[in-house]
Amino acid sequence: MQVASRFGRLSLRRQLFAPLGDQPHCMPGNALLPAHQGMIITRGLQERACLWPQDLPFALVARLLGWQAQTEAVLSDTSIRTLVRTHGQIIRQAEQEEVRALLAQPDLSAHTPQLVSPTQPRRRAGWPAELSAAVDKALQDGLAAPPEGVSRADWERVLHVRRQEAALPVEALRQLGPQVQPEQTLVTMDEVLTRAVGKRHFWEIRTARVSTPAGTRYLSGTGPALLRQLLVLLLLCAVRWPALLVVADGARWTRTWFGELCAVLPGSALILDWWHLCKRCRELASMACRGRKAKVALLRPIYRHLWQGEVAAAVALLEAYRPEARNLDRLEEWITYLRERTPYIPNYRERRRTCQYIGSGAVEKVNDLLVARRQKGEGMRWQESTSDALAALRTLMLNGGWDGYWQHHQVLPLVAT
Numbered sequence: 001m002q003v004a005s006r007f008g009r010l011s012l013r014r015q016l017f018a019p020l021g022d023q024p025h026c027m028p029g030n031a032l033l034p035a036h037q038g039m040i041i042t043r044g045l046q047e048r049a050c051l052w053p054q055d056l057p058f059a060l061v062a063r064l065l066g067w068q069a070q071t072e073a074v075l076s077d078t079s080i081r082t083l084v085r086t087h088g089q090i091i092r093q094a095e096q097e098e099v100r101a102l103l104a105q106p107d108l109s110a111h112t113p114q115l116v117s118p119t120q121p122r123r124r125a126g127w128p129a130e131l132s133a134a135v136d137k138a139l140q141d142g143l144a145a146p147p148e149g150v151s152r153a154d155w156e157r158v159l160h161v162r163r164q165e166a167a168l169p170v171e172a173l174r175q176l177g178p179q180v181q182p183e184q185t186l187v188t189m190d191e192v193l194t195r196a197v198g199k200r201h202f203w204e205i206r207t208a209r210v211s212t213p214a215g216t217r218y219l220s221g222t223g224p225a226l227l228r229q230l231l232v233l234l235l236l237c238a239v240r241w242p243a244l245l246v247v248a249d250g251a252r253w254t255r256t257w258f259g260e261l262c263a264v265l266p267g268s269a270l271i272l273d274w275w276h277l278c279k280r281c282r283e284l285a286s287m288a289c290r291g292r293k294a295k296v297a298l299l300r301p302i303y304r305h306l307w308q309g310e311v312a313a314a315v316a317l318l319e320a321y322r323p324e325a326r327n328l329d330r331l332e333e334w335i336t337y338l339r340e341r342t343p344y345i346p347n348y349r350e351r352r353r354t355c356q357y358i359g360s361g362a363v364e365k366v367n368d369l370l371v372a373r374r375q376k377g378e379g380m381r382w383q384e385s386t387s388d389a390l391a392a393l394r395t396l397m398l399n400g401g402w403d404g405y406w407q408h409h410q411v412l413p414l415v416a417t
Helices: 043-054 058-069 078-104 130-142 151-166 224-238 252-264 274-288 292-307 311-319 328-340 348-351 359-375 384-398 401-409
Strands: 002-005 008-009 039-041 184-195 203-211 214-221 243-248 269-272
Touching: 002 043, 002 269, 039 043, 039 311, 043 058, 043 078, 043 274, 043 401, 058 078, 078 224, 078 384, 130 151, 151 348, 184 224, 184 359, 203 224, 203 359, 203 384, 214 224, 214 359, 214 384, 224 243, 243 252, 243 359, 252 269, 269 311, 274 292, 274 328, 274 359, 292 311, 311 328, 359 384, 384 401
Parallel strands: 002 039, 184 243, 243 269
Antiparallel strands: 002 008, 184 203, 203 214
16 A cells, blocks of 8 residues: 655555455455555645645645655646645535535524634725825915826825824824724625637636625635535624625626625615626726727716716716717617616715725635636646636635645534534
């Protein structure tokens, strides 16, 4: 029997028990060993085989494991890929079983969600430190216009906070930004497309991040499985932080899921991410307008109205643009896009001025951490099981459940013990 470990390969001689008659052959003590097919891979080697592929190609991981064990090809890249898929399936199955068990319970108010305590510092300053003197002077002089180097949107936010707290130092103003409120649960959700083997074929990995005053939790998965897990986590969080805010890209599946969520948690709010709104408007404008100049001339007033939540005014501009449009079908698609998402387009200017969430960075950062950084490289092709397994392992690590899984064979639960 071959045993692959961090210290190389071991060959163990074992006896075969061959009873007389028609009874099957067996190996004494085989039931005490882990499941194997001719070779046993130790738990420590499996951990490294699942850890390193989160950042490195499988072939390179196979070489690194061989160097560490001082044994050439202690595991092949195919074996490593199989291990990743196997443990990814174990994690997903455990998640689904826990979700089914929690949904079967009539009341979840007695449970506490398992969250990761915030340890990262505040994000970097909104403007360079050398601008502090100019900002301080502008505040003392009561200037309405922003100093050079500070955007008007940032300046409005600074003035709003300064009116509320005149003694707030300039250094604190440089780090203004939205924060989760004491009774708020913030959800950012999106999807990432990874390339499949076939031409123009993609897999969709859905991601989410739940933030509360007590901590955060990352989620990933495919199809309805992620949505059920996210629903259960929000039911656990809503007991202590009932003000639920969802920031998403406004895709059909997110709006459908949010409609179902409102039936369970009424009073929840959904905001269309500003960055995705602008991106979609740019794409449709490129197809509907006659040239770049016409596109820029149309987008400028459209953005102005949408930034202040004036969807009806933006739609009226598009309706009046029909005689000049190059592609009426795309223009109609643009109008339909805005009308269907009107309930989810707030006054972004007011929300930014009052330091509230409007999306952008938080949504895309989750995608980058869980999927894109590893799986969106040039020329990469994936099987769905491998892509989802890597996302599952990465999610487990970011949630702080890596050691518990490999040392105690426990998948990090949604409920704190």
